[in-house]
Amino acid sequence: MPTRDTTRTGEPCWADLMTSDPARAREFYTRLFGWTASDSGEEYGGYVTFRLGDADVAGMMGQDADSDRPDAWTTYLAVTDADATVAAARDAGAQVLAEPMTMGDMGRMATLLDPSGAAVGLWQPIEFTGFGRIEEAGTPVWHELNTTNYAAALRFYESVFGWTPVSLSDTDEFRYSTVGPDGNQVTGIFDASAHLPHEVPSHWQLYLGVTDVKAAARRVDELGGTVLHDPWESEFGTFARVADPTGAVFVLGSVDRPSVDQQNVD
Template sequence: MTSDTEKAKEFYNVLFGWTYEAGDEETYGGYITASKDGKLVAGIMQKQADMGAMPDLWSTYLRTDDIKATTEAAAANGGQVYMEPMDVPEQGSMAMYGDSSGASIGAWQFGQMKGFEVAAEPGSPAWHELLAKDYDSAVSFYQKVFGWDTNVMSDTPEFRYTTLGAGDNAKAGIMDAAGVLSDEVPSMWSVYFAVENTDATVEQALALGATVMHAAEETPFGRLATLIDPTGAVFKIIQDTGQSA
């Protein structure tokens, strides 16, 4: 969701090699799909004036086979329904919730649009992570609302982390962020994009008008950096350095 679609398109085209196709304005509100080497990887939408001070941001949508039942489950398990299920002609159905930790999360029921078509390759989504201030509640929410089969990756006082799936089959994670996020920052989802070289990508992003939120660092999962794109949306990049947790 961006305040300047043209600026966002240019930035990610140069940074990740994305190409675009815009939907009909009347039917799809000008929604723009982004592809890498002909495969869908993301979407870009113009932020509306009535959204007020909401920042530009990347959102994660989770698949559901019954969006009405998922919406009911979200409300029954400590969540809030921000947007009731809405049909997107031919493409599918979407809804938006606040989960039990306060983070915004989308739901998508497949029509013709099947979501992103490639993952963990350069220029495509590599990981989706919830920074949750109410960790236990959040884990329970995703188990009950989206049917997550979870795996506790770490449960030390310093680092509590649960994944959707386990090991190489893990698809997303929930981190206890109670001691990480400041009081004024809510729980949030963050998106990681895979890159071939984190340091080179950071340098290129800076030249394109981005800013660095967290400098590149080595982690057990690869070389990671957090960037803010030229319109203000935060995202992470990660290079596979052959390490493992």
């Protein structure tokens, strides 16, 4: 099974869900992906870790009762020094939504709003390095920035995280770069300026793997979620854009490898 033993600087290393209904979200994701859910206790504010088998694959936190933020997934990028990265990000035009804070003996985190308006997390590992399994059914398979300011986004992530973008396409119809540390492409940046509705800001999008996208999309509907974009085929696989029962959006992406843990999903 694909495992991640090391986390490289600038690489997506974690994703978590901020939800207004943790109980409903727990039921939805555990039944859809075969995850189990483990509560962290009061020390970490009731944070929930989703696992596939014995590997950590995602997290979840309840929204404050008076929050007006929509439920959403957040992608975290690995850094070696959260404070220095926040300072560099601020100099490069980002807003700081949450200053660096230490999370027990797990690591240090911060949250930014990049110059194109997309929220992104930072994670400086101490004992917790992030995803335990990737690139298979029931795990994260891709992370993508959908941005309304493509040029500014490229400049920002190059400057702050040292990424070297590789252009996949550069036309008005489809402008996309893949990026990642050490030439290993693990993230995409998509020029969504002509595609996103006016009310939808730039955002990071999480892709979660399944072996059968059409069946998984039907299951999303059965579990109270919404299929926002019916399954479509591309040269990279089959995908469907969906939302969980409270509106948090993610993408189902096809993978060839079924995980043992997914074979008996309810």
